[in-house]
Amino acid sequence: MTFDKINRRTHLYAALFFMPWFFVYGISSLVFSHPSWFSRGPNMVPVSEREYKLGPIAPDAALGPIGDQIQKDTGLQGQFAVFRTPENLIRLYKPGFITATQITYDPSQERLTVQKTPFKVSGLLTRLHARGGFERTDVLNTAWSVIVDLVQIGMLIWIASGLYMWWHLKPVRGWGWLALGAGASSFAYFITAL
Amino acid sequence: MYAALFLVPWMLMYALSTIVMNHRAAFQERYGGSLVKWATEREQQYTTQFHADADAHAMGQQIMRDLRLNGNFNVNLSRDRKKLTLVRTDPVTPRRITYTPADGKLVVEKQELRTQPFLESLHRRRGFQNSPMPDILWATSVDLVIVAMVIWVLSGLWMWWEMKVTRGFGAICLLTGLGLFTLFLFTI
Numbered sequence: 041m042t043f044d045k046i047n048r049r050t051h052l053y054a055a056l057f058f059m060p061w062f063f064v065y066g067i068s069s070l071v072f073s074h075p076s077w078f079s080r081g082p083n084m085v086p087v088s089e090r091e092y093k094l095g096p097i098a099p100d101a102a103l104g105p106i107g108d109q110i111q112k113d114t115g116l117q118g119q120f121a122v123f124r125t126p127e128n129l130i131r132l133y134k135p136g137f138i139t140a141t142q143i144t145y146d147p148s149q150e151r152l153t154v155q156k157t158p159f160k161v162s163g164l165l166t167r168l169h170a171r172g173g174f175e176r177t178d179v180l181n182t183a184w185s186v187i188v189d190l191v192q193i194g195m196l197i198w199i200a201s202g203l204y205m206w207w208h209l210k211p212v213r214g215w216g217w218l219a220l221g222a223g224a225s226s227f228a229y230f231i232t233a234l
Numbered sequence: 235m236y237a238a239l240f241l242v243p244w245m246l247m248y249a250l251s252t253i254v255m256n257h258r259a260a261f262q263e264r265y266g267g268s269l270v271k272w273a274t275e276r277e278q279q280y281t282t283q284f285h286a287d288a289d290a291h292a293m294g295q296q297i298m299r300d301l302r303l304n305g306n307f308n309v310n311l312s313r314d315r316k317k318l319t320l321v322r323t324d325p326v327t328p329r330r331i332t333y334t335p336a337d338g339k340l341v342v343e344k345q346e347l348r349t350q351p352f353l354e355s356l357h358r359r360r361g362f363q364n365s366p367m368p369d370i371l372w373a374t375s376v377d378l379v380i381v382a383m384v385i386w387v388l389s390g391l392w393m394w395w396e397m398k399v400t401r402g403f404g405a406i407c408l409l410t411g412l413g414l415f416t417l418f419l420f421t422i
Contacts, residue, residue, distance in 0.1 A: 056407040060415035066383030195249035219239035227243035233368040
């Protein structure tokens with residue numbers, strides 16, 4: 041098998057395998073680029089709200105154990121991120137793809153609220169797009185982040201193999217140079233002008 | 235093909251920036267905690283009279299004009315209205331301007347050029363709202379990338395289907411990818 045053929049096959053099969061990710065990254069970018077087109081409806085809907093006492097929480101208290109306790113008391117499964125809001129609320133957030141869950145504890149009111157995102161295609165797309173990083177330690181999230189890296193490596197391979205294929209199509213070299221040059225100079229313009 | 239050649243820099247940037255965003259924690263560790271580092275460029279007295287009904291953005295515009303810093307910026311007025319922070323979102327050298335009206339002090343800080351924040355800021359840059367012309371053109375180019383990505387998927391599928399010799403293994407790749415994606419979709 042020649043290098044030319046290996047190059048073509050790698051380009052094709054990698055593209056077919058990673059097609060769902062590539063398509064989602066493309067189409068979901070529209071939601072980020074034009075948020076006003078997709079802003080209808082509430083972001084969160086309440087699931088439950090009740091009185092809840094956790095005792096005083098020091099301003100510098102470690103949030104991990106507090107989050108674990110709140111999650112245990114709500115009976116919700118999964119890996120939640122825990123943080124403190126500027127309004128001094130303790131918030132737990134689990135961004136699943138189909139739906140995201142948020143638990144909010146208000147120490148001043150001693151109230152615990154559980155909310156979920158209603159199913160919206162735009163929400164699903166943005167969560168798929170933004171998911172990544174190796175901070176979450178469970179197998180599924182780590183595997184997803186590995187795939188995210190592989191998709192990007194795939195993109196770099198498509199660029200390199202695409203350039204190689206273009207270079208071997210002599211009749212289109214001239215116009216190709218023009219397109220490549222125009223793209224590179226437009227990008228350089230943006231870097232200096234933005 | 236020509237669209238792909240034109241958009242090579244964008245695709246290269248999106249691929250590399252996604253990798254550095256996916257490994258943000260590693261970069262934080264490498265940079266010693268914070269991804270961005272600001273260094274004071276200059277401090278100066280700044281006395282001006284804002285219009286009585288000037289909002290934070292109008293105040294920011296006036297300051298940026300006086301400092302001769304052209305281009306897009308973000309503005310944040312502290313809740314107690316004692317500190318106005320502006321960030322000139324230059325992709326290569328972002329600058330942060332902090333103005334405290336009480337003592338008329340203006341501090342200009344320059345962000346050190348680092349790979350991670352440089353790529354991430356380009357990746358996140360978008361939008362058409364109240365932006366200067368280069369930003370509107372950039373947002374248009376981002377839309378062009380979106381359209382191109384969808385076209386590449388559709389045209390790629392069509393080209394693959396036309397090549398009978400690769401249909402079998404191609405179908406395995408496509409179905410494996412779709413299966414894995416669906417698994418993640420319903421389990422994460």
